[in-house]
Amino acid sequence: MANFSKSNVPQFSVDVYQNEYLPEGAGEVNAIVTVTATGGGTIGTAVSAPHLFSPGQGPSAAVAIMVDCSGSMDYPATKMRNARDATAAAIDTLRDGVHFAVVGGTHVAKEVYPGGGRLAVADATTREQAKRALRSLSAGGGTAIGTWLKLADRLLSSADVAIRHGILLTDGRNEHESPQDLKAALDACAGRFTCDARGVGTDWEVKEVTGIASALLGTADIVADPAGLAADFTQMMETAMGKEVADVSLRLWTPVDTTVKFVKQVAPTVEELTGRRTEAGPRAGDYPLGSWGDESRDYHVCVEVPAANIGQEMLAARISLVIPQPDGTVQNLGAQGLVRAVWTDDMVASTSINPQVAHYTGQAELAQVIQQGLDLRKSGDTDGATAKLGRAVQLASASGNADTAKLLAKVVDVVDAATGTVRLKAKVEEADEMTLETRSTKTVRVKK
């Protein structure tokens, strides 16, 4: 379905960072794979604006905004008002020609705009109509997010577009359907559109929101203060408008008798991809990377190859990028990275750890110990929580992850960051704890 003219497709590059030297008998090969997409013109540091296309042009795209309209959105009343304003701001950010729809979500999903199972095409008139329709949004009812996603999927698939994206806002727990229903909806939608998820206030479940974003290859965040919603929605929509290529997959080839231990995204956030492999021919598998604008992400690939003799060299993995086509073939994006294994008796070479691998191993551990520490804290295990969060403080400090360090400091009193000595705070704002949990997977890149 994707039909780009050549100039519109960004250039992808693959860079591999690894220490390829292994001691005798070893077989575990670690590599950090940096995937970068760049178009002509400005190379931005972050995806903030659609600059690969001249104004008014861009890849065909469809966006569905799912706004929580459950009864709790009226407590406080500012929440519903801010959600309306945020949705309006997001609509204003839509590029002309983009297909869009607004879905109001309760225990059922209903089309707010344009209705009739269709998508509107953005222009001045439809934007005005959509914003007028938002005024009719009122709170009342329950929460069944799976139904919202299924409606969004139906609407998004009604248009023949390259990029399909959803924005989901909730303020409460998914109480009016079973977790299995949500899981089934996510499985049905995975790979069909990408979706960012936001929790507003503090009455929602972090793992539900991060789970939605993770399954649909989008971002998750907390907007504790409803007043911040408009800015966040605008930024999210700008990012969505910056996407140029959908459904990119990382294709990993490994030699015979090799085990793929894990594949995970490690920047900008930690995202486990190992279990999302789909086989792609002999000794190769594809891992979904979602849609791409002008951006760069890092992946940690770990494979176990059969050990070979000193002086031998082998290819432990070949990494390429592909876009699956509807007819079952793939479009290869050209870029390729080689992960090598070279056995040496030079102890200095084989024992040194590649700085990128070391850094991201630490960042992945950081995300893990924050999660474990918060879980232990909730279950009342003070000692366990102190140990885990202390380790988190130590890792965040050593790796220069200042944002995470700041969030941690709101949950624990840091005695000594270098040794990870901390005390749990007696009183922690719920918003601070939820922010830490939601953002625990955010990583920083290696200082260059």
Next chain:
Amino acid sequence: MSQMPQLSACPSCEEPLESGDRFCGACGYDLSAVPERPEDNPTITMNGSVPAQGVPAAGAYPEPPTVPPAGTGWPAPGPNGAGGSPAAHLPTDLQGADSGGSPLPPDTPPPPGAPPAPAAGVRFDHPPQAAGHPGPPGGAEGHPVPPGGYAPQPDGYSAQSVTYQAQQPDEYLLQAPDPRVSADPAAQAAGAGGKVCVACRAGRVDDDGYCENCGHAQPRERDHMEQESGPVAAVSDRGLRHHRNEDAFAIGSTALPDGSPASVAIVCDGVSSATRPDDASMAASKAASEALLAALPRGTHPQQAMHDAIIAASRAVNSLAAEPATAREHAPHQNAPACTIVGAVVTSGLLIVGWVGDSRAYWVPVDRSAPPARLTEDDSWAAQMVAAGLMSEAEAYADERAHAITGWLGADAYELEPHTAAFKPDRPGVVVVCTDGLWNYAEAAEEMARVVPLDAAAHPLHSARVLVGHALDGGGHDNVTVALVPFPAVPQGAGSA
């Protein structure tokens, strides 16, 4: 060990032989028809046993014990007249001049009790200096001696050359010239195997040189290289412990303006801790040999030409630093590509060596009763320690820092000091130009001489293979590269029978 040249092989089909075989087990070649080639067993000392065998007189051609005494036609002992021990390598026997014309510091001190031999070894352009010359090898600025500074030595090479030429036929009688010497088996396998992986024999080989089934890297062109150019030959091998060959060589022959022949050999060793060492060594060897082969026919003095060639090689390596690294080279610390260099130019009367780093040149006379010599002084930690008198040679080379080099070609070299030295050997011999992958297994000049086949000057390619085989037998811990340049230079085509 499949990369190894067969060290004890049938001269007809190269089938490995067992000791005591009278016929080749593969082709039935009558092994008694040719004299056994003692040089095929480089790990067995030959000349080293000379004192025990009681070789009659100094200056005599030592008779290898494995050669049948009958019918080999060894010449009578040469008119050396010296009564001293032939094996002693005396520092005063061989001195060279560095680029500034000052003599090199002496080599290893003579073994105690060894009577000094008269000046019988190689000659050099400048009078021998006192043994205790204090200057470091690279102390003088790198200005070559002007051509006019090389006065012919009346007692030198010319008198000896008569003897040399008279000996040549005998040399050939000793040989079983074998035109069918097969190429390296690994290289053959790579060529014949085509696209099938040499490791698993199941997968096809991808465009980037890896098997699409088992992932193993395929033998590369540089894993084993051999070349013969006129009288000069060189062999380079990846060795047994390194995953790629970072050594390179370039050889060639040309003629001076007066029509006399000149041979050129350059050997470079990529610095492993730097980025793209294989590119560096290849660029340096190519640039240096091209510079020499262009300068010598124009009449540039060989020593000046060698100096200029090292500068040219240095520029070639420096320019690599500006090029972007290939996608798969993401070393944690990107160092500028770097390599060592050693080169030799041999003319009808002159032997020039030039070097930067720890690759070496050795002089091995055809007449093994004359002392061999190391012609270069390493730019290495160990050599500096020894030169400064802080450690004995044994101590210094046992240290783990021994091989840290203090001079190299590359953009991050502190200061380029090309060392060159000129010699006027008074007798025929062969110059062994090699990387540390070889001399680690034959460090002293005497050790090197023991592993250089007796017919090295006449059969340089075969002998270079033997030397590489010696390093592989010893463990092949590094890439091995050796070039052999016979002295004096002979016109093209006359070198190998």
